[in-house]
Amino acid sequence: MIVFPNAKINIGLNITERRPDGYHNLETVFYPIKINDVLEVIEADELGFESSGIEIPGDDADNLCIKGYHLLKKDFPKLPPVKIHLHKNIPIGAGLGGGSSDAAFFIKLMNEKFGLGLSADAMMDYARVLGADCAFFIEAKPVFAFDKGDEFESVKLDLSAYRIVLVMPDAHVSTAEAYRGVKPAPVKESLYELIQAPIETWKRNIKNDFEVHIFRDHPAIRGVKAELYERGALYAAMSGSGASVFGIFDTLPDLSAMEAENQVFYDV
Ligand SMILES: C[C@@](CO)(OP(=O)(O)O)[C@H](O)COP(=O)(O)OP(=O)(O)OC[C@H]1O[C@@H](n2ccc(N)nc2=O)[C@H](O)[C@@H]1O
Numbered sequence: 001m002i003v004f005p006n007a008k009i010n011i012g013l014n015i016t017e018r019r020p021d022g023y024h025n026l027e028t029v030f031y032p033i034k035i036n037d038v039l040e041v042i043e044a045d046e047l048g049f050e051s052s053g054i055e056i057p058g059d060d061a062d063n064l065c066i067k068g069y070h071l072l073k074k075d076f077p078k079l080p081p082v083k084i085h086l087h088k089n090i091p092i093g094a095g096l097g098g099g100s101s102d103a104a105f106f107i108k109l110m111n112e113k114f115g116l117g118l119s120a121d122a123m124m125d126y127a128r129v130l131g132a133d134c135a136f137f138i139e140a141k142p143v144f145a146f147d148k149g150d151e152f153e154s155v156k157l158d159l160s161a162y163r164i165v166l167v168m169p170d171a172h173v174s175t176a177e178a179y180r181g182v183k184p185a186p187v188k189e190s191l192y193e194l195i196q197a198p199i200e201t202w203k204r205n206i207k208n209d210f211e212v213h214i215f216r217d218h219p220a221i222r223g224v225k226a227e228l229y230e231r232g233a234l235y236a237a238m239s240g241s242g243a244s245v246f247g248i249f250d251t252l253p254d255l256s257a258m259e260a261e262n263q264v265f266y267d268v
């Protein structure tokens with residue numbers, strides 16, 4: 001069985017407070033985009049993982065798909081061993097949630113392949129154990145997210161009339177590094193309201209709190225955002241904890257000048 005885990009962007013990200021458990025409460029809007037990994041699972045004699053495409057840092061045993069397997073196995077001891085092949089296209093350390101998406105799609109695939117009978121809500125509960133943004137990928141529809149980023153309210157947000165471009169600079173930011181540098185603050189007006197206003201107002205009103213310190217430490221990322229606005233973006237921002245930056249345009253821009261130093265994905 002083969003599935004195609006997709007990436008996400010964050011439209012706005014407000015870190016509102018530090019929690020007693022060391023995590024942060026936040027509000028953000030997750031929007032699915034069309035950059036996809038390829039995940040194949042076949043029944044096997046023993047559990048195995050291999051990958052191709054972009055190299056994934058860390059041991060195979062730490063891969064979120066393997067963690068997902070062990071999590072399900074605890075509750076479904078009869079689950080047979082599987083061989084997992086992951087072809088990695090989604091840039092890593094990019095704020096695109098690629099690892100979380102692989103894990104969520106793995107859970108959905110296992111549920112279907114082995115008839116586990118899990119509801120979407122039950123699968124989200126498993127996903128939450130694996131990562132704060134993992135539960136989003138169970139349904140992967142645009143949502144307003146709050147708490148740790150793992151509670152959702154649906155939002156009507158359809159950007160299909162626009163052209164979205166994603167730029168990945170030659171920089172990687174770890175999620176933990178991003179949270180360490182942030183200064184939480186309560187919001188004046190909720191992103192839930194701001195996102196429903198015309199897109200022309202977003203540049204003025206919608207921000208990503210990580211940009212403050214990540215742009216200071218990585219000027220190249222700041223430069224990408226500035227360039228996207230120069231090329232006519234209606235809205236541009238870093239996604240999640242970075243380092244990728246997306247721009248939303250009326251018409252597709254020519255970004256060939258950026259391609260020497262960045263990876264550019266058109267129409268995501
Ligand atoms: C920042 C966001 C924004 O969408 O995504 P990315 O940009 O990384 O994709 C998410 O909050 C990332 O979610 P995810 O990548 O699943 O985070 P986890 O693996 O659960 O946590 C990694 C580390 O980030 C910090 N963390 C994460 C989520 C949160 N609400 N508060 C935190 O402080 C913790 O230090 C934690 O140890």
Ligand SMILES: Nc1ncnc2c1ncn2[C@@H]1O[C@H](COP(=O)(O)OP(=O)(O)O)[C@@H](O)[C@H]1O
Nearest residue numbers: 057058063064092093094095096097098099102
């Ligand atoms: N399937 C996977 N794909 C990518 N990274 C993974 C995966 N499983 C575990 N990881 C680990 O998660 C880290 C963050 O990966 P990723 O989810 O791509 O970034 P981000 O949090 O910026 O969206 C990587 O450095 C890697 O060590």
